[in-house]
Amino acid sequence: MKNVSNPILRIEGLTVDFLSDGAPVRAVDNVSFHVDRGETLVILGESGSGKSVSTSTVMDLIDCPPGDIVAGSCLFDGTELSRLDAEARRRINGRRIAMIFQDPLAYLNPVYSVGRQIEEVFESHGAGSGKEVRAQVTDLLRRVGIPDPERRVDDYPHQFSGGQRQRIMIAMAIALKPDILIADEPTTALDVSVQAQILDLLRDLQRETGMALIMITHDLEVAASMADRIIVMNAGKLVEAGQGREVLTNPRHAYTRRLISALPHGDAAETSSRRATSIGCETLLRVEHLTKDYVLASGAFAGKRTFRAVDDVSFEVKKGETLGIVGESGSGKSSVARMLLRLNEPSSGKAIYAGENIFEMSGMGLMAFRRKVQMVFQDPFGSMNPRMNVCSIISEPWVIHRDILPKHHWKDRVAELLELVGLKPEHAERYPHQFSGGQRQRIAIARALASEPQLIVCDEAVSALDVSIQAQVIDLLADLRTRLGLSYVFITHDLPIVRHFADRILVMKQGKIVEEGDTETMFKAPRHEYTQSLLKAVPKPKWLARDEEKCVRFSARIPR
Amino acid sequence: MTSITPKTNPTAAPGTGRILFAYLKRDRLALAAAIFLTLFVLAASFGPWLVGDAASRLGLRQRNLAPFSLEHAWVYFLGADTLGRPILARLIVGAQNTLGIAAAAVFSSMLVGGALGLVAGYSERWYSHLIQRFADVVMSFPSLLLALIVLYTLGPSITNLVIVLAITRMPIYLRTARAEVLELRERMFVSAARSMGASPARIVLRHIAPLVLPTLVTISAIDFATVILSESALSFLGLGIQPPDFTWGAMVANGRGYLSTAWWIAFWPGLAIMLTTLSLNILSNWARTVADPQQRWRLQTLRKAAR
Amino acid sequence: QGAQEIRVVLPEQPANLEPCGTIITNVGQILSQNVVEPLTVIDPKTGQPQPKLATEWTQVDPTTWRIKLREGVKFQDGSEFNAQAVVFSINRMTGGTITCSNIAKFGDAKLTVTAVDDLTVEIKSDKPQPILPTLLSVVMVVSPKTAADKAVNDPVGTGPFKLSTFSPQTVVLDAFDGYWGKKPEITRATYVWRPESSIRAAMVETGEADLTPSIAIQDASNPETDFAYLNSETTAIRIDTAQPPLDDLRVRKALNLAIDWEGLAQLFGDDVKRASQMVVPGINGHDDALEAWPYDPEEAKKLLSEAAADGVAVDTEIKLIGRNGIYPNGAEAMEAMMTMWQAVGLNVKLTMLDVADWLRYLQKPFPAERGANLLQMMHDNNKGDAAFTIPIFYRSSGNYSTLADPALDREIDAALAATGEDRAKSFKALFDKARKEVVADIPMFHMIGYTRVGPRLDWKPDITTNSEIPLANIRLND
Amino acid sequence: MFSYIGRRASHSILSVIGLLTLVFFLTRLTGDPSALYLPLDATVEARAAFAKLNGLDQPVFWQFAEYLKDLLQLDFGQSLRQNRSAMEVALQAFPETLKLAIVAITLSTALAILVGALAAARPGSLFDRIASVASLAGASAPDFWVAIVGILVFAVGVELLPTSGTGSWAHWIMPIFVLTLRPFGLLVQVVRGTMLSALASPYIKAARAKGVRRTKIIFGHALRNSLLPVVTVAGDLATSLVNGAVVVESIFGWPGIGKLMIDAIIQRDFAVVQSTILVTATAIFILNIAIDLLYAFLDPRIRY
């Protein structure tokens, strides 16, 4: 079926170091793989194992120095990429090989409208200009599911939700129908139904143009549904490679096995669930009729349009409880979170925390509130000061609230927190840009934990983590909840995780709460049709689809 | 939370001074600039004591002595000025006043302007507007008029000279800082800091200021020259440094009428000003690299793995 | 630029072209004798008044002069020049409805002018005016159509040139066909201004201009084109005799003796003349025989120690007040003199001030808390008579005077009232006394001006060049 | 947006009024114009007469009231020196300065952006070093030095250009060159510095991944993101040029407002001082409003 002898991309013995004053950090260590035309190669692996770095090398995106490609060759369609000059390389990028970045929030240029950034792909490769391109751009936006694309092409990145930005990135990458698409965690910020739509889109494209797809993901279900072949990386090395079905159903390497077993078990969830065992009856937070209108003014002089992102939302969080918020991408989840933290002012509504309206707090009251409530942002990279190293980032709450921890303990506590989230103490001296996506997310979690809060608002806090680390982090959070009575507002797209971790669930769509209830009830008997469609939209393993078996769940261990 | 497990291996980090010096050694140009500035500062501190007398000794019969003649004492190597005083000695002695005034003026305008700019950019309260309009007013106020007013109301003194210079240079720092803050305050990490309970002061000083500072320092390094040169114009009014005290700026101004006949009178002090500015800039660029974690590798000894 | 057109570069832009302000250098250099003419002109060699628009004058009695006017003269606007026009011009000047700089030359004299007939006027003054004809050299006669109650920028006079443009960049004068005298060779003169001496010199060198007055000595490097002339300026330091320790004669003498005059002269060029009195040679009253102070630091030290022995606080701080830009190398000269005074043990401290600030010390009323001070100054007497110098400096009522000696005042009054030989002799005696007994100042030098004249022109500057550049005197080398 | 402009404009008008008041009272602390206007040997009576004629003998508050009254009738006072309306004098000089300022700031900004961006694209390269040293040398050289030496070399030495004055395009070259040096040097450094940070941003990587041309990455992406400080500094430099380039104006005989203002200040020609400040301040306030609007245009995250 596939011409194995003539892969479109072949990587051989790739080794990449990052240099600094100290010993070089080896990010990728002797990695070889290839991908054929029309094939989907899924790269699985631990967070920080070098997936992003090795694929970025293909696009020539590693700055050398401080990066250092120690060894390796990269054969694209028969040409050795490293021998090409800059212009030839440029012509390949974007047109023949395209990339979807892991961290879509940072990778969009803040000062250009999204439409312009997509148009730029066409212009850079002389693939047309003017009106026709614009039509194509709106069409692309529609295909990736941005609502009302004609109006929104001229909006700027910061006016889109996390998932919407990710889809804009995807639109940009598929604009010229490349030969190879490198998708680095392309669906982490997308809810299952949009995710399904995107995956379908990618499949269609593959069918249409014979595009090769290299996909990095943590989501084993997505992996199963897309992969022809899978490679698994761990600590910079390639540890396992094989046909998708084989790797997933019959893992050989210890890490792979750990990975697959770390999945939240469906039935077992009943017994080993991380849900709270005792929820207090004290209401910690009560949100009443929260509404947020954004002003959309695209040009400096254009008239005002407003957009209602959050529409009359009310809910409650009890002490020691985890409230899961799921919902369509762009449905206003992050907006709610930001308002709860008093980072955006609401258009109307109240949020009572421990008897006081958050939106009316000021001075010391607000200060005390901010100590007790922490947030893990959807965009971990952006939420860290690029000039501060990890140690100062994590110890910042202690500087602000002097009574939490005496100064001489800071260093040890940072090391401890890093270990708790699966990082190494020596990472404390590094700066945010020197980490992988998942590692940054864990730093953000460590920071939130540092101030010993009562409530943590987690906005997609574990989306970039591989299943094993995810489990470790969730265990940690659950443990804190049990021991210290922490409460969580847990925003996520990952249904197994909410099911596993949340006590109650809110489902949001287009700014409104469409369903609210107890986790089990919700999963077992969803009432609203959106919820039902969410639960149904589970990717099915590719081999099953190919074998044209009936729609059977990939693993009985993950019942939905 | 989880119990703290104190670890007892505080790996003796090499002192920051040592690291900085290592970084300095990696950038030859910056090293040269640092050495050069050190020399100037040394001259400023010990110069008056070394050649103070020579610098003010009249030599009316060797007015405008040409440079590079070895017939006279070594202090005459760069020639003599309009009163026959050795330029080299005057350069050395003048360094103190020059560097002192310029540093004081530039530093205080950067400090005050930067601080006001941070406030004006970050806050949206009434005082933000007030600060901005204040800057506009200062910008529209001719510096010469300001100098005259200060001269007539506060009297001539070096402090007042510095105040005038600092005030006139302040708006550029204020406006630049504000412009940068306008963008930076929209960044996510500022929101994150706010959500952690950081006070506006902390956000501005700890999170925003370090990103604004490099631009301000770049401007100030060039302002050094501007201030030295405009200082002499204000001294001309009678505000500040008066003969027999002098600065490089005054030396340059002194040679103005002799550009076609005795170029060296204005040239050497001009060169000294230029070299100072150049060194300060090279150092500020170096400091910018040191301060930016994403650029710092440029100054590190990158040890590659064996291949 | 046509063959008969010339271009003159002045050091400064004339702020206005009011004919009543011709004693201001940059106004006078354009207007005087070109656009507007005075009644008399001063002969630079003798200092005596010569006819211009007035042809004859006689003193009828001590306070009355009768003046005959030139016949057949027309103003540039066509009006007739006659006694009425002179009456108008003098009244316009003295009327107080406009600010007139030239009037300052008359001091506090009150004049009444009447037309005797069409070409004769009579001028009466409240006090005897022995040198009225000399004073008339600052009376610029303007057309009776000129506004009487406000200063103007479009002067109309009887001169050989009429004003055609006055813009922020140039003044253009064109030859006036109806001129009464000899027709000048030049048909048009364009004036521009550049403050930088080296640029002006360069402009003449490159042929962009033909003439520039007052270039700096260091720019006067080409003997072919650069002419030195003794201008009427005398530099000096005024000693504030009212303030101890300067009230002691020995200290004042020591101040004069401590200066290395030869060395100091280096600053002003080879042609500069050492001054022993406040007026230049050629002025009525200048004493050629008077010796300037020598350089004798030992004597100075001796005088100072004598004074100190008598209990004079010679080590009191003495403020030397200079004025920025007063004359070329003025600041350097002050620095040098300060150093020399310090060398003989005087505690002199230099302050350089801007004009307005410096003026407070120059003119009465002096600042109350001024302390012992020496003041840098420059005196310009180009009007031929020591009467424009002596009373201001040495009479107790003098505007710059720090003296208060009734005997001296009487002597001065007598000299001012005298005429002829007597007058010159009394002035000489006064200068002698000022130099030897009063020592209220430190005369420095009679200054030299340099003018660069392009090769196209045949013209040489003289003592009047600082106040006028008569275009009619300029010949063209073909 | 429009409400913002309206608010800014009203604040600015208030500030200009405040500025004028300040200038009015403060200038009157700087000495008596009669001493400067009349010849040194003028008598005390003459000076008193002068003060009376020009209303300088009145109490300052009274003078201010008169000034305000005249202002309402758009009478900005008479110049003591120039025998003309002070506003006429200022308005005649201002366009000359504006012409120079616009050309100089446009030229220096454009060149500085080009040079600074290219230097930042390859930090530490030979081009970077040469550009830095040359631009800094230009920026720290005294302007009169450059001007006079320029004239001595290009007008007297090789006779390529006229020494000074106005008229042909050749007259523009040296003044513009002198005026460009400092803004150019400062802006090159600012552009270079801010560009270095911008070039390290992730969106630059994204642009590279899209295959955007290198020049477009530098000038379209990195530069556009670092324009805020550049525009600010350029605006500040423009302000100082609008205030007049005294040295250039006087050396080259350019009849601009800078020299006018300095002369008026030195001579205490108060009406001219006030009028010139009114003219330049208006220009500066407008310029600053324009710059603030430009911020919002350059960075969509900035909203007023």
Ligand SMILES: Nc1ncnc2c1ncn2[C@@H]1O[C@H](COP(=O)(O)OP(=O)(O)OP(=O)(O)O)[C@@H](O)[C@H]1O
């Ligand atoms: N600029 C850098 N300097 C130093 N180390 C770096 C740098 N960039 C990445 N690394 C390190 O290289 C390793 C591989 O990073 P990479 O981004 O490829 O991980 P990843 O597999 O994509 O992980 P994730 O799933 O978390 O995104 C990580 O350990 C990271 O800390």
Ligand SMILES: Nc1ncnc2c1ncn2[C@@H]1O[C@H](COP(=O)(O)OP(=O)(O)OP(=O)(O)O)[C@@H](O)[C@H]1O
């Ligand atoms: N600053 C803004 N200006 C205008 N519209 C905005 C702005 N921020 C968000 N929106 C819009 O508001 C809606 C809700 O955004 P929000 O970020 O809350 O979504 P979300 O539920 O977090 O989505 P995701 O799961 O994709 O992150 C989106 O449609 C988005 O386009």
Ligand SMILES: [Mg+2]
């Ligand atoms: Mg990654």
Ligand SMILES: [Mg+2]
């Ligand atoms: Mg979101």
